[in-house]
Amino acid sequence: MRVRSSGPGRRPLAAAPGRRPLAAAVAVVVALLLAACSSDGGGRQDGPVTIKVWAWYPAxxxxxxxxxxxxxxxxxEWTNAGTGQDQYTKLQTALKAGKGAPDVVMLEFQELPTFQLTKHLVDLGEYGANDLRGNYVDWAWKQVSNGDSVYAIPVDAGPMAMLYRQDIFDRFGLSVPKTWAEFKEQAQKLKAAAPEVFMTDFGANDGGFMTGLMWQAGARPFDYDVANPQLIDVNVNSDPAKKVMAYWEDLVDSGLADTTAYGTTDFYNGLGSGKYATYLAAGWGPGYLASVAKTTAGKWRAAPLPQWTAGENAQGDWGGSSFAVTDQTKHPEQATRVAMELFGANKDAWKIGIDEAFLFPTATPILEWDYFRTKEYEFFGGQKVNEVFVPAYNGIEEFDWSPFNSYSFNQLTTAVGQAVEKQASWPDALDTVQRNITAYASNQGFKVSQ
Structure with a gap:
């Protein structure tokens, strides 16, 4: 909105003493109109619109x-408000208070339903986000949308693969396993030749890791649709999920797999010392591994995640994030552009994301970009590891999260962790999780089916 000026070279008329109240009234009206124009999210304003962003991506x-x-x-204006739950706690506090939330916020896929449920996310579909649908594979787009409603823009994902020590495999004559049965066979062969070396480490303290393995096996712990927010199906202790737990319990009890907690100094030391022959990793794993096990550069290779049935291409995801817009923004259109364009299919931004932040992109134009797909990693002996991870990403199938994921992950890691510590049944631990989550959901007002 603009106010007509008196024009170049024209001097405004002096106000007569008796007309000052009218002039003052006009000035107030003009000031109010100008304020309305500058505060309107879709209106014009002097200078750029400032969009506040919370995120914790490296680099x-x-x-x-x-x-x-x-x-x-x-x-x-970017703020690192904390990693994971630290940021979510601050965000929930700000949203509840009605002030203090950013315009745009980084949210992991599994956390989106929680914020959708409380109706604090802007529908980006109203500002053109559906134009990007063709840039993403079906499963990734459905993580952030419901019909034509779009609640976030995908950024990165965590398709899974097996990273392995080529030198250890060569020394002990191990072959790269294509199935989980073969994985156990090679683990037994390794243990017989080198009792101090584990085939891998199982991070029972990481709900995302365990969920990724169960996802690959066909488990779907939740059936949830934000369009019917009070209905949820809970099936944490399904047969596929119990199959995964029984398999890993057997490997741990047989001394073939370790249970050192992920993210600890002992775990990092194990990756660097040769204690583990493999690392079951997500798409961000190659860069992560290179940063925590630098002395092993050149010794690792990547291979597809072993399958439960030979010849299949079943996949799971461990991690993944997006940009959402909160309902506290005064500039939803510009905030949507930020969510869409910060990474999106911007190759210059993704060079930073790939080379410095170790992110695995979700946008198909970046996945198909030669710079990414055929990138040679010195840490992996020059292997083009993304030629392993990209097919895994494309093979992932749909998956629903609950609107209380923090609680669900806590229940899963607590129950399985206790089973590991007490040498109790891992599949039975899932029964405990099922009971606790069902009771919790019912107490929160959800109509639960099993």
């Missing part, structure tokens, strides 16, 4: 700087 400052250099109408 993210470079991505923010790139965006600000290449956009004159929007300026990003």
């Amino acid at each position: 993210f400052q470079g991505v923010v700087d790139l965006f600000n250099r290449t956009h004159t109408d929007i300026r990003i």
